Amino acid sequence: MALKSREKKTKRRKPEKRREIKWDKLDNTAHLFPVIAGEGMSNVYRVCAVLKEEIKPELLQKALDLVLPQFSVFNSRLRQGMFWYYFEENGKKAPRVVEENTYPCQYIDSGKNRSYMFRVTYYKMRINLEVFHVLTDGMGAFNFLKELTYQYLRLSHQELGRQMGDELSVETSLNTADSFLENYRKSTSKNYHSQRAYLLKGPVFEQGKMGLLHGFMPVSQLKEKAGQYHASINEYLIAVLLFSIYKENLHGMPGKEPVTTCVPVNLRPYFNSETTKNFFAVITAVFRPEREDQTFQEVITSVQESLKDQLTREHLEEVISYNVSNEKNLMLRAVPLFLKKPAMRYVYDMAARANTTTVTNLGNIKVLPEYEPFIEQFYAFLSRSKGQNLKGCICSYQDTLVFTFSSVLKDSSLQKYFFRYLASEGIAVRIESNGVYYE
Structure with a gap:
């Protein structure tokens, strides 16, 4: 009887409420990256913040632990569904911050790195953020890197921490909208046809190895020189690169194929978007080497003419509409992912032949005035892709612009x-390198 009495007094434990795991769709551009990524083509890029002091790794780890939960785009892992890949809230501890110990932009295995699709490393005074492109583009990465850098500086400088507090900057976005879908307008535009371009070839490094060359230049000098050609800095530098290919690789001779560069365009200012997901479109700068010893003026004129009609809101809307229409196609949506993959790879392989290289301009990176005394520079670079063994990336901070070449040649x-x-x-x-060419 006593035992029975105790049983009546024992309260049943309420079952623990299971935490709901959030999930999200990939943006329109992101669908391609998991399909084509691998050890030989990682689709990982790097953005860097160079400080004026040596990095304290324990504080950088603490900064990442504090910042990551606030950014749902980065606090996620990739899952494979029946018809598409999708994001799922990760929930694990932040990736471990380590000192850089290998070549940059290595493939990020979704089964490792605590299932995160980015990594944070450091080297001396530099913070490196490497991102699998499925998450976001360069502007979204810098949005995260700046907050990570701010948090680190507040932890390493107590007076700055007391002054600034622990709130995110008012300039930092947490928006996760799919701006491709938001700006989709049904269009009758046909498929975009492209011509096979001249490709840069030659002996390459072993897999995973990449050479970097950074050129640091005064923005004021570049602006003045570009102005002499009635061009923007971006147009001027693209033209210098295409002219360099014409003179160095083609030896100033005519060629059957055009020399082209893929130019990613940040769509946010065109469509009033603050998304932290991918939101860019690609246009193409073209130079056709038709005679011997064509001049630089001819090259820069060709670049300006080829970009002029593409760099309009109307054209960019057409690009968005065409790309999103494929995703919204009911027949394509019903095709299982394992059948979509080979078709997507085939289309990508065909399109990859249309560009000699890529030059992406991430613009002028600005930080809050209170943090400026602690930050020396920002820069970024890309990994190789199909047919493009060399790429360029432009980034500026204050009056210094960095043009970074990343190459496997x-x-x-x-x-x-x-x-x-x-x-x-x-x-x-002023030139800096990662030393690969001198090994």
Whole structure:
């Protein structure tokens, strides 16, 4: 009887309420990246913040632990569904911050790295954020990197922490809208046809190895020189690169194929978006080497003419509409993912032949005035992709612009010609490398 009495007094434990795991769709551009990514083509890029002091790894880890939960785009893992990949809230501890110990932009295995699709490393005074493109583009990455850097500086400088508090910057976005879908308008535009372009070839490094060359230049000098050609800095630097390919690789001779560069365009200012997901479109700068010894003026004119009609809101709307219409196609949506993959790879392989290289301009990176005394520079670079063994990335901070070449080609003569040409134009260029070409 006593035992029975105790049983009556024992309260049943309420079952623990299971935490609801959030999930999200990939944006329109992101669908491609998991399909084509692998050890040989990682689709990982890097953005960097260079400070004026040595990095304290324990504080950088603490900063990441504090910042990551606030950014749902980064606090996620990739899952494979029946018809598409999708994001799922990760919920694990933040990835471990380590000192850089290998070549940059290595493939990020979704089964490792605590299932996160980015990594944070450091080297001396530099914070590196490497991102699998499925998450976001360069602007979204810098949105996260700046907050990570702010938090680190507040932890390492107590007076700055007391002054600034622990709130996110008012300039930081947490918006996760799919701006491609928001700006989709039904269109009758046909498929975009492209011509096969001249490709940069030659002996390459072993898989995973990449050479980097950074050229640091005064923005004021570049602006003045570009103005002499009635061009923007972006147009001027793209033209210098295409001219360098024409002179160094084609030896100033005509060619059957155009020399082109893919130019990613940040769509946020065109469509009033603050999304932290991918939101960019691609346009193409073209130069056709039709005669011997064509001039730089001819090249820059060709670049400007080819970009002029593409860099309008109307054209960019057409690009968005065409890309999103494929995703919204009911027949394509019903096709299982394992059948979509080979078709997507085939389309990508065909499109990859249409560009010699890529030059992406991430613009001028601005930080809050209170943090400026602690930050020396920002820069970024890309990994190789199908048919593109060399790429360029432009990024500026205050009055210094960095043009970074990332290449898997052992020969660096093209990059040297590019920087020497700028120097001959009166631009003061300071060069840094990761040492690969001197090994």
